[in-house]
Amino acid sequence: MPLKMAYSPCPNDTFVFHALAHGLVPGAPPVEVTFADVDVTNTAAERGEYDLVKVSYAALPWLLDDYELLPCGGALGRGCGPLVLTRGGHRADLTGATVAVPGDRTTAYLLFRLWSARRPPARIEVVPFHEIMPGVAAGRYDAGLVIHEARFTYPRHGLTALVDLGEWWETDTGLPIPLGAILARRDTVDPVAAAGWIRDSVRRAWADPAASRDYVLAHAQEMEPDVVDRHIALYVNEFTADLGADGRAAVAALLERAAAAGLTPQVSSSRATAWTS
Template sequence: MKTKIAFSPCPNDTFIFHAAVFGLVEAPELEVTYADIDKTNYWAARMEGPEIMKVSYAALPWLLEDYRLIPCGGALGRGCGPLVLTQEKLSKPSELAGKRIAVPSDRSTAYLLFRLWVKQEIPAGIGEIVVMPFDEIMPAVKNGEVDAGLVIHEARFTYQNYDLALLQDLGNWWEEDTGLPIPLGAIIVRRDSKLEGIENWIQASVQYAWDHPEASSNYVMTHAQEMSVEVAQSHIDLYVNEFSLQLGDDGYAAVESLLGRAMEDGHVPLFDLELLRK
């Protein structure tokens, strides 16, 4: 019987899981569903979807009673945070007070970072939050449908094409504030699953990808959503790193800091932080 797994079609995920999907390392036979984390977050919250899924770290407070965090295969990093963009360059963040902001999800690390930044930098608070698909946000900012947009993924490398201005790199803000990497995407497995050795084959797949980077290129580009080869490679370089191989002390500290602060501010439900390591 095949092991069912869901991860995104983004280059970092296809790069990481290529070897496992195609049997190039010792791994169970996989049946893959390609889905962005805005879908898998809600599948997991409803106990739907495959046993193993890629979700946002920000969704874990809703999930940890039913799912276990796998300490590899995910995405944490430095210099890879979401961006706050505006149509015209603003002199200071407080100019966004009371304004209409587009975000890609309300259960994402990007959103939690944004809310924590707003609390610190915009004491008067912002106005309406509009959730829309991430690929529609930059056009909405450019066309004046919203006053600012929170962007993720390859938008880090393409926002200049829309003549937009960078107000804040939330990754830089987070790293300066905490000294920790940014927790983005997590791999989880249902706690009632009988699957064993998940960490081993994911780590083997990551290592194979690093040792044979050219092997996954066709697979990555097939699912790269019309990205150029250069943008796809930049995506991989940012999001596949030592934390993809092993979360480690800094990785766990980053997740605990983000979710602990978000819980204190009421952006996520109360939950037991110790479940992150169990």
């Protein structure tokens, strides 16, 4: 039976998992891939639908009883955080604003809530990611919380960055931004083996970037090739191969701050970061 795996169609995921998905990793089992935005996988993982799954770090408090956090394959980094966008710089703050967000358990939204804790509350609407920038540009929302390739494309929509939440997080903590995590279901997958397959897939992606090109572009949601390349270069980095000490500290800091603020359940220290391997 193939393993059921879910990750996004974003270039960083298709680049990283191309070899694993195509049976190019020696010793790895066949993988049945489902493409889904992270807001979908966050809730699907809670129902136990996948053996390996990409989720938001913000969703971990609801998932770690059934899933093991793997130390590779995820998305962390510096200079790659979520942005709060407004139309043409019309707003200096979010007092009374309606803000479109991509999901209520996304890391982007958790960072937004931590950042805005001492600011006047805004009205929040959960909106499919691809609708956020057009909605802000059209005036349906006063602001939008965006991630990934929107960092490169938002000026075309006539939008302005009110705040870079990654920059705020890095300044406040000195740590990278923990965005997306890879989880292995405890009752169906050996996490040590799974980490090995994923690390092999990452190494193969870096060793031969051209091998995954058609796969990446086929799922890149009409992104131009130069945006795809910038996306991969930013989000596939040393933390993808291994979280390392800084990555683990970033995950622990995010979950501890969220729990202390009453935004998520408390996670035990033994499960707050991936095991060392």
